[in-house]
Amino acid sequence: MESVRTCVGCRARAPRAALVRVVAIDSQVVLDERGSMPGRGAWVHRTHECVDAAIRRRAFGRALRVSGSLDTQTLQNHFQRNG
Template identity: 45%
Template sequence: MRTCAGCRRKAHRSDLVRMVVDRHAATATVVVDPRAVLPGRGVWLHPQTDCLDRAETRRAIQRGLRVTPSLPIDQVRAWFESHV
C-alpha cells in the first residue's frame, strides 16, 4: 500500500503513478515513472489531474522528493493530461 501525495488516501501500488527527479537531463526535472523502476526517491499519485493539482498546491511533490528549490513539473502535467 502507498499513499497518494495529492488526496492522502492509501491505494495499491498498481493504482498509483510514481514520480522521480530526472537528474540525467541538462537541468533536473520531475518526470513520471510509470513502470516504477527509475532510481531515486519517489512520490506516488493517483493518475488524476485533481490529485496532481492538490499535490502541487500543497507542495507535496517537492517535499516528498526532498528537492529545494521547486523543480518544474511541466512534463508530469503533460503526462497526466494525455493519460486521463
C-alpha cells in the same frame, strides 16, 4: 499481500497498482511508469485532480526531498492529455 502507498495529492492510501510513481531528475518531475527508476520516488493517483493538488500543496518537493522549485510541466501535460 499487495503493498500500499500514499498519494501525495489526496493523501489517501491505495494499492501500489492504483498509483503511479514519479521521481525528480535535474529539478524536473518525471513519470516513472515501470516504477524502477533510481532515486527517491513519490506516488500519486493517475488523475489530474491529484496531480494538481500535489502541485498546489508543493507535496512533490517534500516527498522527493528536493529543495527549491521543481518543474512539473511535463507531468501536468501528460495528465491533461491522458485525462
